Amino acid sequence: xxxVIQSPRHEVxxxxxxxxxxxxxxxxxxxxxxxxxxMMRGLxxxxxxxxxxxxxxxGMPEDRFSxxxxxxxxxxxxxxxxxxxxxAVYFCASSSPLARVYNEQFFGPGTRLxxx
Amino acid sequence: AQKVTQAQTEISVxxxxxxxxxxxxxxxxTTYYLFWYKQPPSGELVFLIRxxxxxxxxxxxxxxxxxxxxxxxxxxxxxxxxxxxxxAVYFCALSEAGSGGYQKVTFGIGTKLQVIP
Numbered sequence: 001x002x003x004v005i006q007s008p009r010h011e012v013x014x015x016x017x018x019x020x021x022x023x024x025x026x027x028x029x030x031x032x033x034x035x036x037x038x039m040m041r042g043l044x045x046x047x048x049x050x051x052x053x054x055x056x057x058x059g060m061p062e063d064r065f066s067x068x069x070x071x072x073x074x075x076x077x078x079x080x081x082x083x084x085x086x087x088a089v090y091f092c093a094s095s096s097p098l099a100r101v102y103n104e105q106f107f108g109p110g111t112r113l114x115x116x
Numbered sequence: 117a118q119k120v121t122q123a124q125t126e127i128s129v130x131x132x133x134x135x136x137x138x139x140x141x142x143x144x145x146t147t148y149y150l151f152w153y154k155q156p157p158s159g160e161l162v163f164l165i166r167x168x169x170x171x172x173x174x175x176x177x178x179x180x181x182x183x184x185x186x187x188x189x190x191x192x193x194x195x196x197x198x199x200x201x202x203x204a205v206y207f208c209a210l211s212e213a214g215s216g217g218y219q220k221v222t223f224g225i226g227t228k229l230q231v232i233p
Contacts, residue, residue, distance in 0.1 A: 043207065043223040056220075091161065104151070105221065107161035 004108035025094030122224035139208030
């Protein structure tokens, strides 16, 4: 069974450009999370969805960030316009309360974003 | 508010030494879950263990063991006879239980473990 799939794995862009990160959760999982990992702040939850509906976006840093989940198998995190301080590794994770381990989250491999 | 503290930012040990990674947590809930995740150099986050607040039994899995002590709000992780493949960043995390559905998971800052051959 495939795990969480993220694309691209690496993204290098210039300041001011739009960046779109993609995620495919594990089939059957009804929760999807977007995290950002930096050296200074560690792993931060940006937003999460339940059944494709955004539940808590309080971690989204500012209006330049937006996330969508048009269906159960796909989500995007968009940054427009991007800034150098957005450089980080962005993780997508999925979970199901019915999973063996309650609240266990399954993480994707991450997208390493560099904004020049 | 829940909080997870991993005071050790980096640890270096020589292969075959034992090493303990500390984790101290804060929560106002009486029911909660604690986790450890491993992030190897390749970057992915790998789930290692979950412990719920009602189960204070220590757990051993091969060379890994976990010591949960509610009295000190600690959930420490010990690797016995460390190996180079154990080199990674290890995250401790806390989730408060709710009436159902997802409860926020708070991660510690991580401890980078380097095992020197």
